[in-house]
Amino acid sequence: MKIYIVGIGLIGGSMGMDIKTVYPEVTVYGVDSNENHLQQALALGVIDVASELEGVSDADFVIVSVPVDVALTVLPKVLDLIGENTIVFEVGSTKAPICEAVANHPRRRNFIATHPIAGTEFSGPSAAIAGLFQGKTNIICEVERTAFKLQEKALDLFKAIGMRIRYMEPKSHDKHIAYMSHLSHISSFMLGKTVLNKEKHEQDIFDMAGSGFESTVRLAKSSPAMWTPIFKQNRKQVVKTLDEYISNLTHFKDLLVSEDYDAIYEEMESVNKIKEILNGMLK
Ligand SMILES: NC(=O)c1ccc[n+]([C@@H]2O[C@H](COP(=O)([O-])OP(=O)(O)OC[C@H]3O[C@@H](n4cnc5c(N)ncnc54)[C@H](O)[C@@H]3O)[C@@H](O)[C@H]2O)c1
Ligand SMILES: O=C(O)C(=O)C[C@]1(C(=O)O)C=C[C@@H](O)C=C1
Incomplete structure (x- = not known):
């Protein structure tokens, strides 16, 4: 063969x-x-x-x-x-x-x-x-x-x-994959950007990067040569997905500004169910 x-x-x-x-x-x-x-x-x-x-x-x-x-x-x-x-x-x-x-x-x-x-x-x-x-x-x-x-x-x-x-x-693949893969990459790239813009000392980043930061910023190491054409080809879906994500981020920020900690607790608790979903899949 x-x-x-x-x-x-x-x-x-x-x-x-x-x-x-x-x-x-x-x-x-x-x-x-x-x-x-x-x-x-x-x-x-x-x-x-x-x-x-x-x-x-x-x-x-x-x-x-x-x-x-x-x-x-x-x-x-x-x-x-x-x-x-x-x-x-x-x-x-x-x-x-x-x-x-x-x-x-x-x-x-x-x-x-x-x-x-x-x-x-x-x-x-x-x-x-x-x-x-x-x-x-x-x-x-x-x-x-x-x-x-x-x-x-x-x-x-x-x-x-x-x-x-x-x-x-x-088309269904491209719609779902915008949520399941493309969004996490953008989120990770922009998390990396936010930190790099603020933290100017590499030693501070190195010393304070725990596994939480490491795992959420991992995808920011990905190749722009691979990802730019993906975002270009799936632009419409990715923009729609980003709108929903930005709206959720803004909502979270609004709750914090208004000190609505009960609502913040409930937001996080409702998303905790991702644990059961992913654990179920890993079985
Ligand atoms: N990286 C992932 O996690 C992942 C997962 C699933 C699917 N994919 C998809 O798989 C494909 C490859 O991704 P990858 O991660 O292996 O990328 P990669 O950058 O590791 O490999 C791509 C290879 O293609 C070569 N190449 C570029 N232009 C070429 C050309 N004109 N002719 C011949 N070779 C050429 C590059 O030199 C490189 O060796 C992409 O379409 C990507 O979307 C990637
Ligand atoms: O785990 C990773 O590092 C990946 O980026 C893998 C990943 C993903 O988003 O899950 C990246 C792109 C693909 O098309 C499929 C898989």
Whole structure:
């Protein structure tokens, strides 16, 4: 089996590691516009061969794991190059613009739109983690538009690396993911900004950053090259989500200004139920 990974960063690299573990007979080819990433991926054993995009023509699988703006141009090129038995999947954090970009492509039935809900704040092949996808959800969109026998092959691969599958429409995915992922990143970036603007001494930040600050600011370490095109592609939903978030922040501030501590207590208590929801999911 021949698998191509186009974009051998955190997600592509982690896929490469897991695929090599579960299918030891597979040869993993890497394609990346950044020569250093290709060399790192080879040195880390994440890929077997550094290659070019044109090589995808006789691949069994092609995984496209580039920033979502790049996916809009690279994905149609990959579909132009492949044969009728190749299955292509893409892992970007937005789904509607990507599905639209290939909606009328003659090889649309070779494509499966996915979003693995797994990752970290780090980028590049050196950030790749073995087992990253174990027990995590893979959101699949418009599955009915993928040829049935190719769907089956892709699902086998996702299950082999430990993922559970959830089907969603692209627009619904983008709406929900604005709340579940995009908002937390903006919130973390702006938390980081607020602290950096005020706390001018690095030693003070270092000495006083407890695990509370560390966990809420973690996402502010994420890559602007990955996130700017996500916010651009999901702009309308993200703006709507931010409006709701800002309104909640303002409400909290108003309660504090008016010293309504009973209401503050109740606000926090009602949100505590997130604990049961998340604990239930982790079981
Ligand atoms: N990081 C996460 O937590 C996470 C989780 C799920 C999905 N995603 C999605 O996965 C995709 C990849 O994210 P990542 O975290 O692996 O990013 P990354 O920056 O670690 O990797 C992206 C790779 O794509 C390469 N690349 C950029 N332009 C290219 C081009 N024209 N041709 C070939 N390679 C190119 C980069 O050099 C880099 O190696 C993104 O679409 C992102 O939205 C990320
Ligand atoms: O845990 C993290 O660090 C992540 O950013 C992972 C995360 C998320 O928001 O949960 C980030 C982007 C994705 O598209 C999917 C997963």
